[in-house]
Amino acid sequence: xxxxxxxxxxxxxxxxxxxxxxxxxxxxxxxxxxxxxxxxxxxxxxxxxxxxxxxxxxxxxxxxxxxxxxxxxxxxxxxxxxxxxxxxxxxxxxxxxxxxxxxxxxxxxxxxxxxxxxxxxxxxxxxxxxxxxxxxxxxxxxxxxxxxxxxxxxxxxxxxxxxxxxxxxxxxxxxxxxxxxxxxxxxxxxxxxxxxxxxxxxxxxxxxxxxxxxxxxxxxxxxxxxxxxxxxxxxxxxxxxxxxxxxxxxxxxxxxxxxxxxxxxxxxxxxxxxxxxxxxxxxxxxxxxxxxxxxxxxxx
Amino acid sequence: xxxxxxxxxxxxxxxxxxxxxxxxxxxxxxxxxxxxxxxxxxxxxxxxxxxxxxxxxxxxxxxxxxxxxxxxxxxxxxxxxxxxxxxxxxxxxxxxxxxxxxxxxxxxxxxxxxxxxx
Amino acid sequence: xxxxxxxxxxxxxxxxxxxxxxxxxxxxxxxxxxxxxxxxxxxxxxxxxxxxxxxxxxxxxxxxxxxxxxxxxxxxxxxxxxxxxxxxxxxxxxxxxxxxxxxxxxxxxxxxxxxxxxxxxxxxxxxxxxxxxxxxxxxxxxxxxxxxxxxxxxxxxxxxxxxxxxxxxxxxxxxxxxxxxxxxxxxxxxxxxxxxxxxxxxxxxxxxxxxxxxxxxxxxxxxxxxxxxxxx
Numbered sequence: 158x159x160x161x162x163x164x165x166x167x168x169x170x171x172x173x174x175x176x177x178x179x180x181x182x183x184x185x186x187x188x189x190x191x192x193x194x195x196x197x198x199x200x201x202x203x204x205x206x207x208x209x210x211x212x213x214x215x216x217x218x219x220x221x222x223x224x225x226x227x228x229x230x231x232x233x234x235x236x237x238x239x240x241x242x243x244x245x246x247x248x249x250x251x252x253x254x255x256x257x258x259x260x261x262x263x264x265x266x267x268x269x270x271x272x273x274x275x276x277x278x279x280x281x282x283x284x285x286x287x288x289x290x291x292x293x294x295x296x297x298x299x300x301x302x303x304x305x306x307x308x309x310x311x312x313x314x315x316x317x318x319x320x321x322x323x324x325x326x327x328x329x330x331x332x333x334x335x336x337x338x339x340x341x342x343x344x345x346x347x348x349x350x351x352x353x354x355x356x357x358x359x360x361x362x363x364x365x366x367x368x369x370x371x372x373x374x375x376x377x378x379x380x381x382x383x384x385x386x387x388x389x390x391x392x393x394x395x396x397x398x399x400x401x402x403x404x405x406x407x408x409x410x411x412x413x414x415x416x417x418x419x420x421x422x423x424x425x426x427x428x429x430x431x432x433x434x435x436x437x438x439x440x441x442x443x444x445x446x447x448x449x450x451x452x453x454x455x456x457x
Numbered sequence: 458x459x460x461x462x463x464x465x466x467x468x469x470x471x472x473x474x475x476x477x478x479x480x481x482x483x484x485x486x487x488x489x490x491x492x493x494x495x496x497x498x499x500x501x502x503x504x505x506x507x508x509x510x511x512x513x514x515x516x517x518x519x520x521x522x523x524x525x526x527x528x529x530x531x532x533x534x535x536x537x538x539x540x541x542x543x544x545x546x547x548x549x550x551x552x553x554x555x556x557x558x559x560x561x562x563x564x565x566x567x568x569x570x571x572x573x574x575x
Numbered sequence: 576x577x578x579x580x581x582x583x584x585x586x587x588x589x590x591x592x593x594x595x596x597x598x599x600x601x602x603x604x605x606x607x608x609x610x611x612x613x614x615x616x617x618x619x620x621x622x623x624x625x626x627x628x629x630x631x632x633x634x635x636x637x638x639x640x641x642x643x644x645x646x647x648x649x650x651x652x653x654x655x656x657x658x659x660x661x662x663x664x665x666x667x668x669x670x671x672x673x674x675x676x677x678x679x680x681x682x683x684x685x686x687x688x689x690x691x692x693x694x695x696x697x698x699x700x701x702x703x704x705x706x707x708x709x710x711x712x713x714x715x716x717x718x719x720x721x722x723x724x725x726x727x728x729x730x731x732x733x734x735x736x737x738x739x740x741x742x743x744x745x746x747x748x749x750x751x752x753x754x755x756x757x758x759x760x761x762x763x764x765x766x767x768x769x770x771x772x773x774x775x776x777x778x779x780x781x782x783x784x785x786x787x788x789x790x791x792x793x794x795x796x797x798x799x800x801x802x803x804x805x806x807x
Contacts, residue, residue: 188500209652210806226803228580231655241653244646246594252650255587259654298654325498333491333501351464351499371463371503 160185160306160338161206166215168201168362175201177362178215183306183355186336190353190370192346192433198362199342200238203308207236219306232261235304237295239311243283250279252294253301260302267331268301274323288315296324300331308340321345325352346430358433365440370429373411377432381407382422390422397435409435464499468507476516476527477535487517487525576660584656584664588647596672598639600679603632607683607699614695625698632676633720637728640669644732644798649807658802662729666795669725677718681710705779712780719784726794733801 159182168176176198183189191199204210206217208224208231217224224230243252253272257263272279275293278286286294292315299307313321329352332339341349356373358366366373377397380390384406391410398409409427472488475481488496493504508525511517516531555565589595606628614624643665651661684700692698707713734742761770774782 187502204806207655208657211804226657226659228576228657228660231657234655236653236655238653241650242646243650244591244642246591246642246646247650248591251590255590255650256654258583258587258590259656304655326495329494329498329501330491333494336501351497351503354500354502371465375463 158185159183160220162216162218163202163206164216164218166202166205166212166217168198168205168210169213174362176205176212176359179359179362179364180215181357181364181367183338183340185338187354188332188339188341188352189355189357190346190349190429191340191342191357191359193359194437195344197359199359200310201362202359203236203238203310203340203342207231207234207308209236232259233305234308235260235299235302235306236308237299237310237312239292239295239314241295243291243294245282245284247283248279249277249281249283249286249290249294252283253279253298256298256302260304262303262305262335264301264303267303268297271297271300271327274327275320289317289320290315292316293320300324300327303331303335303337306338306340308342310342311344313343313345321348325349328352346433347428350429356429356433358436360437360440361444363440366433366436373432374426374429377409377411377427379407379409379425379427379431380422381405381425386421395439397432397439411436464503465506465510468493468497468499468504469510472507472511473516473535473539476532477539479532481527483527483529483532485527486523487511487527489524576663580660581664581667584651584660585667587651587654587656588643588664588668595639595668596675599632599635599676602635603629606631607693610697610699611693611695614697623692623696623698625702628699629680629702632680633724636672636676636721637724640665640725640728641732641735643668644729644802645736648733648736648802648805652805652807658805659799662795662799662802665729665798666726669722669729673718673721673725674714676721677714677716680717681714684713705783707779712784715784716779717783719787722791723787723794726791726798730794730798730801733798733805737801737805 161183162180163182164180166176166179167174179198179202191203193199201210205212206219206224208226211225219227219230219234222230224234253268257265257268271277271293275290275297277290277293277297281290283291283294292313295312296309296316299309299312313324316324325348328339341353343349350370353370356366356368356370357364380387382390382405384401384404387406387408391408394410394412396408396410400407409431411432472481476483481487487508490501490505490508493499493507494501497504508517512519512525516528516535517525518528520526551565552562555561560568610626610628614626648661652658680700687693687697687699687701705713705716707716731743731746734746738745761767777786
């Protein structure tokens with residue numbers, strides 16, 4: 158079942174389409190990765206599905222309802238973003254106290270354990286917090302709120318590796334006990350690759366990839382070897398990336414059956430990060446090609 | 458976790474390894490989905506898939522309210538299965554290459570004996 | 576929007592109540608102290624002294640409510656509060672705060688009377704043009720301008736949040752132009768006498784509580800309308 162669905166959603170700012178005719182679902186009680194380059198439209202999409210912005214056209218449903226100005230739906234949604242600002246008059250604890258009032262599933266004990274772990278000085282004025290401490294305020298709210306739909310938009314700015322690991326560990330453990338729909342939007346794809354079940358990649362406001370990470374991982378491989386053999390192997394499949402050196406070629410192909418003959422070739426798994434980067438570049442190149450009147454992508 | 462096979466298979470295989478080497482004896486409690494997820498830092502659903510595969514293979518069984526346990530006889534079953542797989546993935550290519558080098562099975566056996574003595 | 580929900584969102588705005596409600600009062604206390612010191616230094620014996628320093632607390636309240644919309648509003652939307660709930664709760668806070676401050680100023684006026692103007696014949700609270708004959712109307716007269724200025728602050732705040740400084744400038748210029756236009760109209764029609772009469776003859780209660788409440792209601796509606804498409 159899908160907790161959130163977007164259908165043909167477009168958001169225009171003047172002439173730019175930040176989000177362009179996008180449709181995707183967030184399945185209930187799964188962890189999703191919403192990935193893409195800066196300015197690709199991820200944050201705009203998340204702002205719209207949390208009712209913070211109104212789409213220019215298209216339909217957004219959260220638990221079957223339009224989230225805009227819908228208090229019943231929004232109290233089940235927690236959106237943690239890197240750019241969140243707090244009132245100057247707040248101490249760190251005020252932000253947490255306010256969140257505790259809003260979110261019906263808030264777990265105060267959990268919040269206190271997290272405060273301890275992230276070493277958040279709760280009696281400090283918010284203005285005096287470091288970038289990392291500010292991020293941990295968001296992370297603590299996002300976890301302790303236990304909202305049925307929780308979105309983390311680059312929540313880690315300024316958090317060191319230890320704190321990020323603590324975040325992942327708590328996220329996995331708490332999600333296991335209290336399943337909910339989670340969205341992780343991040344550039345640190347390698348760090349979340351084993352946590353996310355579903356991957357949605359946005360580029361230039363459009364969806365370029367939307368599948369389970371298991372599927373994506375099993376379908377894409379890097380193949381290297383003599384150019385002829387490589388070309389034979391990848392024939393009829395999407396070549397996302399290609400490098401040549403003399404008679405030697407390396408390609409990243411998607412949609413290859415795993416049982417294909419590979420005698421003279423070296424076949425290696427592809428990390429999710431590699432796959433996302435290459436897919437994004439592939440679509441950028443295809444778009445640029447289309448712009449030059451050459452509508453064809455790089456299909457072999 | 459970084460090889461090409463699906464994560465859940467890798468998880469299942471690690472538990473199989475523990476059953477084979479005896480660190481997870483028969484009738485002992487196997488790690489839970491949540492423990493596996495936390496340990497490997499993976500999605501609990503993926504860990505659950507791994508466990509489910511072992512249950513489907515008859516290697517683990519569920520005790521209601523207690524957890525997953527290693528089925529009696531599963532070590533033997535696994536060793537048998539792994540021996541078969543060993544043959545497929547090592548002996549077959551070994552003999553194929555030997556044939557190309559004009560060696561027969563006897564020559565290979567002799568070679569193994571020589572190497573073992575070293 | 577249930578009353579419980581409204582109270583909850585109001586409590587979020589007051590999560591740091593000491594700052595929100597206390598700051599204007601602290602300023603008031605400081606201003607009172609400063610006035611006492613100044614009048615002790617320069618007092619002419621036997622002459623009653625009136626100070627307009629009370630206006631400071633009204634201005635500070637206006638400024639804090641600009642911040643309600645520029646700072647508290649985006650934070651509240653960030654933790655899944657709706658615009659409607661937020662503006663309604665802000666209205667609730669403003670009304671409660673205006674009445675609270677009205678009572679406090681009334682008490683201060685009583686103290687002022689009992690101490691003979693802080694021992695100096697100083698009138699800072701018990702101002703002649705604000706005097707009412709009963710407690711309720713007296714408190715309302717003190718509270719009315721708080722309502723007006725607080726909602727003005729809320730609207731200015733959301734205009735600033737949506738359109739930045741430019742928006743506030745445009746709004747200010749538009750209101751200024753409107754005022755100049757009205758004055759020109761009054762002047763050209765020779766209505767000045769009627770205007771003076773209006774200010775002179777309008778009863779204190781209507782002048783300081785009735786009309787301000789009416790304008791505050793219009794500002795509240797404007798604040799809500801402006802917040803509808805505001806983004807945190």
